[in-house]
Amino acid sequence: MGSTHATRTSHLGIPWKATLAFLIVNGHWALPPARSENQVNVASYLTTIDLQDQEDDYEWRIGNNSSANYMTRQVYQELRGAHPTVSWxxxxxxxxxxxxxxxxxxxxxxxxxxxxxxxxxxxxxxxxxxxxxxxxxxxxxxxxxxxxxxxxxxxxxxxxxxxxxxxxxxxxxxxxxxxxxxxxxxxxxxxxxxxxxxxxxxxxxxxxxxxxxxxxxxxxxxxxxxxxxxxxxxxxxxxxxxxxxxxxxxxxx
Structure with a gap:
């Protein structure tokens, strides 16, 4: 999936530059059949979201904080947990x-x-x-x-x-x-x-x-x-x- 060409697709058949709109047909989610319990949970959650005619946007949420930018340091600290600074x-x-x-x-x-x-x-x-x-x-x-x-x-x-x-x-x-x-x-x-x-x-x-x-x-x-x-x-x-x-x-x- 190294190409950035607009028509390039992954081995799953998803276009390289796909957005959420790619999974919406006539105002409804067009999701592939779920193959795991996690996929079932995701599909169930998506059905609770109201679809709107707005451009796709995203945010990174770490703990109780959200941001438009991804920061490796914040992710590492969240996964590691809080530790006191050592004297050395x-x-x-x-x-x-x-x-x-x-x-x-x-x-x-x-x-x-x-x-x-x-x-x-x-x-x-x-x-x-x-x-x-x-x-x-x-x-x-x-x-x-x-x-x-x-x-x-x-x-x-x-x-x-x-x-x-x-x-x-x-x-x-x-x-x-x-x-x-x-x-x-x-x-x-x-x-x-x-x-x-x-x-x-x-x-x-x-x-x-x-x-x-x-x-x-x-x-x-x-x-x-x-x-x-x-x-x-x-x-x-x-x-x-x-x-x-x-x-x-x-x-x-």
Missing amino acids: SSAVWIKRGIPRQCFLTLLFVLNRCPTRDRMIGWGLQTPPTCLLCNLGIETRNHLLFACPFSFGVWNAIAARCSLAATPDWTSTLIRMQTLPIKSLTSQLSLWCWQATIYSIWTERNSRLHRNTFRSQDSLIKQIDLQIRNKISSLRPFSPRLSSSLLQLWFSTE
């Missing part, structure tokens, strides 16, 4: 964030990533030691950032944002979600935090699946380049913001 949302769904990094951060906040301690809990036979330092047990809290390797990366990146890095996951998360709102330093800090999480997890997976290894300096340079590219991508839309962020980032080199 501001650290996960960040302004101008990179979607894949925001989503991975969400998985780590919920402790849903397949770290080795979780895999062992599922009954899988796997070594428990961290793939980055080969010292501690690989857990979410160890990777972020009790592991000496990952903390070395985070410590270097946090210093660029004037943050005092800590190897404790809970303390770091609280720090990220209590950063001052609308601060350029806060914007950089959240980007860097999520980029560090993403780089560490990617390095961990590369060592596991490809047997390739990168140094701390290599990851730090990669994160630095990614932040520069992120800031530069803002220039076409907000030159002043891009310049301010670049100046702030370069000033901490």
